[in-house]
Amino acid sequence: MIRFLCLSVVVTAIAATSAQAQSRRELAERIDATEVRIGELEAQFLAGDPVVETLMERLDALDYQIREMTGQVEQLEFENRQLRQQLEALDSQVNPPVPAIDDAAAAFMSEGLEAMPQDGEPLEDIPTADPRFADARAAATGTLGGPVEAMPVADPMVLFQSAQSRLLDGDFDGAQLGFEQFVADHADHGSAGEAYYWLGETFYVRDNFGSAADNYIASLRTQPNGPRAPDALVRLAASLRGLGRVDEACDTLGRFSRQFPNAGPDSRDRAARESVRANC
Structure with a gap:
C-alpha cells in the first residue's frame, strides 16, 4: 500500500514537471516570436514608411544647415572684429587733429573782411602787400607735412x-598740387x-577746415x-563752423549781403543754407 502511494506521488510529480516544462517552452517561444515581431515593426517604421524617411532626411538636412550657419556666424563675428580694428586704425591715420587758423587769418576775418570793398568798387584801392596777411597767404600755398614734387611748368590755364x-x-x-x-x-x-x-575746396572735402579757411x-x-x-x-563760414567757431561763422555770413549785394541766386541760396546749418 505504501509503495503504491509513493509511486502515485512520483508519477504525479513527473507529470507536473513535464507540464511545467512544456509551459516554459511555450512562453519562451512566445517571447521570441514577440521580439521578432517588434523588430519587424521597428524596421518597417524606420525604413519602410516613406513619410518617416522623408522626415528623417529633413531633420538631417536641418541639422547640417544649422551647423553650417553657426560656423558662418562665428566667421562673420570674427571678420567684424577685425574690420572694426582696421577702421579704428584707419580713422586715427586719416583724421589727425584739425589745425587751427593762424593769427593772421583770424585778423583778416575780424578786420580784413570789413575793410574789403563793396561789390563794384575798384580793386585799385585795395593794398596789394599787407604784412598782416603774409602768414595766411603762405599757409594757403604751403604743403601738408613736407615737400611735394613740383609739376612741370606749363601754360597757366593748362595748369x-x-x-x-x-x-x-x-x-x-x-x-x-596743381592749384598750389x-x-x-x-x-x-x-x-x-x-x-x-578751388585749392580751399581740396582741403574742405577732406575735412581739413583750417587749411580750407x-x-x-x-x-x-x-x-x-x-x-x-x-x-x-560762404565756404569760409562753413570751415569756421567745421572748426567749432560757430559765432565767427555767423558773423562772416552776416557780412554776405553787405559784401555782395549783387551776388547771384545760387550764392545767396548757399549762404542761406549755411546760415541754417550754423543756427545763425
Whole structure:
C-alpha cells in the first residue's frame, strides 16, 4: 500500500514537471516570436514608411544647415572684429587733429573782411602787400607735412584746367598740387583768386577746415570781387563752423549781403543754407 502511494506521488510529480516544462517552452517561444515581431515593426517604421524617411532626411538636412550657419556666424563675428580694428586704425591715420587758423587769418576775418570793398568798387584801392596777411597767404600755398614734387611748368590755364579736372575726378591730392603750383607760379594771374578757392575746396572735402579757411581767405584777399568771392565767403563760414567757431561763422555770413549785394541766386541760396546749418 505504501509503495503504491509513493509511486502515485512520483508519477504525479513527473507529470507536473513535464507540464511545467512544456509551459516554459511555450512562453519562451512566445517571447521570441514577440521580439521578432517588434523588430519587424521597428524596421518597417524606420525604413519602410516613406513619410518617416522623408522626415528623417529633413531633420538631417536641418541639422547640417544649422551647423553650417553657426560656423558662418562665428566667421562673420570674427571678420567684424577685425574690420572694426582696421577702421579704428584707419580713422586715427586719416583724421589727425584739425589745425587751427593762424593769427593772421583770424585778423583778416575780424578786420580784413570789413575793410574789403563793396561789390563794384575798384580793386585799385585795395593794398596789394599787407604784412598782416603774409602768414595766411603762405599757409594757403604751403604743403601738408613736407615737400611735394613740383609739376612741370606749363601754360597757366593748362595748369589751372588740369588741376580743376583732377578735382572733378576726385583726385584731391593731385588737384591740391596743381592749384598750389598755379598760385605759386602765377600769383598775379587773373584766375589766382579762383585758384585759391578751388585749392580751399581740396582741403574742405577732406575735412581739413583750417587749411580750407586759409585758402578761402587768400581767395577773398586776391580777388575781393572775383567770380568766386561770394562762394569763398560762404565756404569760409562753413570751415569756421567745421572748426567749432560757430559765432565767427555767423558773423562772416552776416557780412554776405553787405559784401555782395549783387551776388547771384545760387550764392545767396548757399549762404542761406549755411546760415541754417550754423543756427545763425
